[in-house]
Amino acid sequence: MRHYFIEFKEGLGFSFRAIRANKMRSALTTLGIVIGIVSVTLMGTAIEGLNGAFNASIAKLGADVLYVQKFPWGGGQDWWMLRNRPDLTFQNAKAVARDVTIADKVTVVTGTQATVKYGQKYVEGVIIIGTDNQFLETVGSDLALGRFLTQQESDGGRPVCVLGSEVASSLFPNENPLGKTVKLGNFTYRAIGVVEKQGSLLGVESLDNRVYVPALRFFGEFTNRRHSNIQIWVKAPSKTMLDDTKEELRGILRKTRHLAPRDPDNFAINQQEILIQTFNTIGGVIAAVGLFITGLSLFVGGIGIMNIMFVSVTERTKEIGLRKAVGAPRRTILMQFLIEAAALCLMGGFIGLAIAYPLSLIIDTVLPTSMPLSVVFIAILISLLVGVISGFLPAFRASRMDPVDALRYE
Amino acid sequence: MSVIKLSTITKMYQMGTEEVHALRGVSLEIGKNEYVAIMGPSGSGKSTLMNIIGCLDTPTAGLYELNGLNVSDMNDNQLAKVRNKEIGFVFQTFNLLARSDVLHNVELPLIYGGIGSTERKKMAKEALQRVGLGDRMTHKPNELSGGQRQRVAVARALVTRPSILLADEPTGNLDSKTGEEIMGLFEDLHREGNTIILVTHEADIAAHAHRVVRIHDGKIESDQPSKDRKVILTPTSQTA
Numbered sequence A: 001m002r003h004y005f006i007e008f009k010e011g012l013g014f015s016f017r018a019i020r021a022n023k024m025r026s027a028l029t030t031l032g033i034v035i036g037i038v039s040v041t042l043m044g045t046a047i048e049g050l051n052g053a054f055n056a057s058i059a060k061l062g063a064d065v066l067y068v069q070k071f072p073w074g075g076g077q078d079w080w081m082l083r084n085r086p087d088l089t090f091q092n093a094k095a096v097a098r099d100v101t102i103a104d105k106v107t108v109v110t111g112t113q114a115t116v117k118y119g120q121k122y123v124e125g126v127i128i129i130g131t132d133n134q135f136l137e138t139v140g141s142d143l144a145l146g147r148f149l150t151q152q153e154s155d156g157g158r159p160v161c162v163l164g165s166e167v168a169s170s171l172f173p174n175e176n177p178l179g180k181t182v183k184l185g186n187f188t189y190r191a192i193g194v195v196e197k198q199g200s201l202l203g204v205e206s207l208d209n210r211v212y213v214p215a216l217r218f219f220g221e222f223t224n225r226r227h228s229n230i231q232i233w234v235k236a237p238s239k240t241m242l243d244d245t246k247e248e249l250r251g252i253l254r255k256t257r258h259l260a261p262r263d264p265d266n267f268a269i270n271q272q273e274i275l276i277q278t279f280n281t282i283g284g285v286i287a288a289v290g291l292f293i294t295g296l297s298l299f300v301g302g303i304g305i306m307n308i309m310f311v312s313v314t315e316r317t318k319e320i321g322l323r324k325a326v327g328a329p330r331r332t333i334l335m336q337f338l339i340e341a342a343a344l345c346l347m348g349g350f351i352g353l354a355i356a357y358p359l360s361l362i363i364d365t366v367l368p369t370s371m372p373l374s375v376v377f378i379a380i381l382i383s384l385l386v387g388v389i390s391g392f393l394p395a396f397r398a399s400r401m402d403p404v405d406a407l408r409y410e
Numbered sequence B: 001m002s003v004i005k006l007s008t009i010t011k012m013y014q015m016g017t018e019e020v021h022a023l024r025g026v027s028l029e030i031g032k033n034e035y036v037a038i039m040g041p042s043g044s045g046k047s048t049l050m051n052i053i054g055c056l057d058t059p060t061a062g063l064y065e066l067n068g069l070n071v072s073d074m075n076d077n078q079l080a081k082v083r084n085k086e087i088g089f090v091f092q093t094f095n096l097l098a099r100s101d102v103l104h105n106v107e108l109p110l111i112y113g114g115i116g117s118t119e120r121k122k123m124a125k126e127a128l129q130r131v132g133l134g135d136r137m138t139h140k141p142n143e144l145s146g147g148q149r150q151r152v153a154v155a156r157a158l159v160t161r162p163s164i165l166l167a168d169e170p171t172g173n174l175d176s177k178t179g180e181e182i183m184g185l186f187e188d189l190h191r192e193g194n195t196i197i198l199v200t201h202e203a204d205i206a207a208h209a210h211r212v213v214r215i216h217d218g219k220i221e222s223d224q225p226s227k228d229r230k231v232i233l234t235p236t237s238q239t240a
């Protein structure tokens, strides 16, 4: 044991003297590993960021909410067939609301885009959502100001609206929006509340650039197809009750949409789970491809190390002969060159990490993420491994040298 | 008991279809504290014999016993161990590690002998003092003269207190005055009880030994005590 330790220390000294003696060459060889480690760690960080961003925004969909829609999430079915499905109607939603026993909350959701104006100020492309008094509790959001639609307001289709936080801050930078009159498209509404800031869905669609109005008013003013093309959002009492809630919901929908027992569903009940599955599949493929491509650069770096180790062994043939002459066994010679290759690669790994870390902070500005500790460890492990693997053949050759031939080498 | 016992050693190299017979049946015994010079023309097989005696190489046929131990059919790693414990080499071209200082060069055999750092440093310093280089321990080989480098090599050969010191033309790369100094050092080492085997072309150098073995074409031609033995007194030997 003590033997090995002494030889290991000598191996370390041996490699550092060799690396120091050929600074330029070592630096250039290490560059391959540096580039490899930078790309692999950044790819790892980006993938991590993507996962994180996805999980954060998917959480906004709620694990316990079912989304009854015309189209299923995740696709996979014939789009033309799906397109021919009848729209979901307000009557469907009413039937659901009336008949459910398990579900906690049921709300109706429909939407369009319009310009929202207050005085001289306006915001374009705001999503106007027609819904009812159950909405806020279904999605589990809170209000920043005022109140949400009451049952009377939604049943009566009153001209009142609740603003998303982005819309509110654009139109009312220094004013209290409550009670103010705003124009949604050509129609006049009175603001009664502001929803708390929500963030965005998958980094694309802002959930705050919205205005909520009673669905019954929405149908009259924003759509000409009466009471159709809506979504029904249903909140299960708990995540464990999700499947039961879904089954009941399906039964109610099939009945009110007059489907024969053998007909397939002509509606989709979507849930967070589907998106997660789809994302995991796509994300997994992207991660595999990305890591494979960046891994190639590491592979090329490894080849560079192997090449330079062969040079190093040949250069030091005479030294190897001498070491063998004074009693170095094969394993020690092998170990010395393996340590040298590993040290080169580890240096590359650490330099690579030192470069990748600030770059990951740049990624962070686009995609909130940080270099995970696991990536750091894996990077170090990988560079060690690359060193050992690519150093093995040259080191093996060195260990097998005949001492007489090696000493005679010029 | 003799330290070295060679019985009809042959060494044959295969060069393509041609066979080169470097040694053709060499038998030789060398006892403890002998000082032997091996002489012969170029290509006669001196180095080949040295390499076999030094366990760097194994004979094609024949038996070699070193301190009563049969080394003729040991494997690589066993031979490495024997070299480490029993043999001290001095080469014509010094063969020092250029990037390491003198002390580390001398420590090298002890490292492979598994000796701990403090003990190792102590032994290496003693060996360097023995060859008169106690004040050059932190120098790099290229900061030393040829004679000093060869002294470092001698210290490295000595440091493990081996059974035999083997020197293959140790003065071949030195001028005659420096060569004489090194020979003086060998003389002292012999006087202290070391067994020394020396390969040389030069009669002058061989004259320092007590016994001269002449090789010709892979065979021992003659083996006799040195006639006009030269003894030189060096400053080190006078103080010692």
Ligand SMILES: Nc1ncnc2c1ncn2[C@@H]1O[C@H](COP(=O)(O)OP(=O)(O)OP(=O)(O)O)[C@@H](O)[C@H]1O
Pocket: B013, B014, B015, B020, B021, B022, B040, B041, B042, B043, B044, B045, B046, B047, B048, B049
């Ligand atoms: N590895 C080898 N392959 C083939 N032939 C070899 C090898 N080593 C030595 N020989 C041959 O063996 C013979 C003896 O060589 P050796 O080196 O022992 O001679 P030497 O007496 O030491 O010569 P010199 O005085 O020039 O050093 C030579 O003919 C040489 O060509």
Ligand SMILES: [Mg+2]
Pocket: B046, B047, B048
């Ligand atoms: Mg020779």
